[in-house]
Amino acid sequence: xxxxxxxxxxxxxxxxxxxxxxxxxxxxxxxxxxxxxxxxxxxxxxxxxxxxxxxxxxxxxxxxxxxxxxxxxxxxxxxxxxxxxxxxxxxxxxxxxxxxxxxxxxxxxxxxxxxxxxxxxxxxxxxxxxxxxxxxxxxxxxxxxxxxxxxxxxxxxxxxxxxxxxxxxxxxxxxxxxxxxxxxxxxxxxxxxxxxxxxxxxxxxxxxxxxxxxxxxxxxxxxxxxxxxxxxxxxxxxxxxxxxxxxxxxxxxxxxxxxxxxxxxxxxxxxxxxxxxxxxxxxxxxxxxxxxxxxxxxxxxxxxxxxxxxxxxxxxxxxxxxxxxxxxxxxxxxxxxxxxxxxxxxxxxxxxxxxxxxxxx
Amino acid sequence: xxxxxxxxxxxxxxxxxxxxxxxxxxxxxxxxxxxxxxxxxxxxxxxxxxxxxxxxxxxxxxxxxxxxxxxxxxxxxxxxxxxxxxxxxxxxxxxx
Numbered sequence: 001x002x003x004x005x006x007x008x009x010x011x012x013x014x015x016x017x018x019x020x021x022x023x024x025x026x027x028x029x030x031x032x033x034x035x036x037x038x039x040x041x042x043x044x045x046x047x048x049x050x051x052x053x054x055x056x057x058x059x060x061x062x063x064x065x066x067x068x069x070x071x072x073x074x075x076x077x078x079x080x081x082x083x084x085x086x087x088x089x090x091x092x093x094x095x096x097x098x099x100x101x102x103x104x105x106x107x108x109x110x111x112x113x114x115x116x117x118x119x120x121x122x123x124x125x126x127x128x129x130x131x132x133x134x135x136x137x138x139x140x141x142x143x144x145x146x147x148x149x150x151x152x153x154x155x156x157x158x159x160x161x162x163x164x165x166x167x168x169x170x171x172x173x174x175x176x177x178x179x180x181x182x183x184x185x186x187x188x189x190x191x192x193x194x195x196x197x198x199x200x201x202x203x204x205x206x207x208x209x210x211x212x213x214x215x216x217x218x219x220x221x222x223x224x225x226x227x228x229x230x231x232x233x234x235x236x237x238x239x240x241x242x243x244x245x246x247x248x249x250x251x252x253x254x255x256x257x258x259x260x261x262x263x264x265x266x267x268x269x270x271x272x273x274x275x276x277x278x279x280x281x282x283x284x285x286x287x288x289x290x291x292x293x294x295x296x297x298x299x300x301x302x303x304x305x306x307x308x309x310x311x312x313x314x315x316x317x318x319x320x321x322x323x324x325x326x327x328x329x330x331x332x333x334x335x336x337x338x339x340x341x342x343x344x345x346x347x348x349x350x351x352x353x354x355x356x357x358x359x360x361x
Numbered sequence: 362x363x364x365x366x367x368x369x370x371x372x373x374x375x376x377x378x379x380x381x382x383x384x385x386x387x388x389x390x391x392x393x394x395x396x397x398x399x400x401x402x403x404x405x406x407x408x409x410x411x412x413x414x415x416x417x418x419x420x421x422x423x424x425x426x427x428x429x430x431x432x433x434x435x436x437x438x439x440x441x442x443x444x445x446x447x448x449x450x451x452x453x454x455x456x457x
Contacts, residue, residue, distance in 0.1 A: 351433025
């Protein structure tokens with residue numbers, strides 16, 4: 001819109017002549033630039049959301065009408081329509097065949113429980129971590145081995161992961177009027193998807209949130225950036241879990257004060273084999289919960305607990321303190337390449353307690 | 362040869378807010394400061410200190426400091442409605 005100082009609020013909708021329902025004769029480079037200028041970008045070039053492409057994507061997603069309201073952020077008087085979401089899917093480079101994952105993912109993202117706007121604007125600089133698990137991983141060809149923790153150079157991983165961040169960015173700022181306050185941020189704010197191995201030691205990831213083992217599922221968690229955990233020479237489960245607990249329990253871990261938020265441990269195949277030889281998943285979770293602790297007084301002395309803590313954070317001087325209220329805040333995800341003995345932790349954002357999941361048809 | 366088929370517009374991916382049911386006054390009606398806590402770890406302590414300092418300078422500050430239930434979530438409609446009734450200068454939240 002001419003004269004609109006905020007590009008996020010611009011209402012760009014320019015008819016472009018084309019040879020058919022594909023953008024063959026469009027000035028695609030100019031349209032990519034126009035998307036940048038209009039604020040319709042995550043910082044990288046996008047596929048221009050031509051009406052023909054958006055309609056095709058919307059059909060694949062199963063929404064008949066572009067104006068259909070899929071979700072709303074009531075406090076901001078914001079309605080998120082099928083067209084908004086289909087456009088973001090096109091822009092992120094997704095294929096229509098990804099719709100079976102994109103549809104339930106979209107519904108999770110706009111669920112008020114997820115608090116999409118909070119995830120976008122928080123000082124925590126968080127992203128949306130997307131987890132795909134079950135048979136759909138092999139069916140759509142997700143990379144679940146090399147560089148699996150958000151870094152796989154694989155289209156289906158990268159574009160669906162990017163889609164989730166685009167929805168966060170485009171829909172989480174109140175239509176462009178809210179600034180984001182992320183202090184640090186992390187690269188996952190551009191794309192962050194982890195696909196689980198089709199065959200796991202402990203059963204699929206989504207069984208930890210109540211979905212059936214035989215299902216395919218997509219899950220989301222508001223997340224900080226991942227941290228690598230290296231243990232190449234420990235051969236006992238306790239050695240691996242103690243190393244993970246040490247990484248998880250460093251004094252800068254956000255959750256030490258708040259006690260909210262889910263955390264996901266991405267267990268590499270070598271570590272998973274070692275741990276699973278001794279522990280069930282529930283036992284491993286309990287072990288981590290019990291061993292990820294620091295002295296409350298040490299945390300307070302470091303300034304990690306405010307001088308006047310709030311009652312709901314349950315600060316008890318003279319005790320040891322876990323960053324978790326209960327062990328169900330810890331989730332295990334089996335992914336990554338064979339060869340190295342690595343795992344990774346992905347701390348959650350303190351604004352969400354949980355991982356949310358839906359089945360994929 | 363010219364092309365006569367339908368144009369292929371670009372679809373806006375960004376939802377726009379609909380008009381809200383309330384208006385915002387930009388001038389307080391009375392000379393009073395009203396503090397609102399955003400729920401950050403140390404924010405209430407900072408706001409209480411702010412209240413004390415302002416009062417020492419002769420500024421009327423409302424005793425009650427309302428707050429969000431949780432820092433990571435939005436202000437609920439009921440609280441928003443109550444804040445909208447305030448006639449003083451409303452100061453919301455602090456980072457700490």
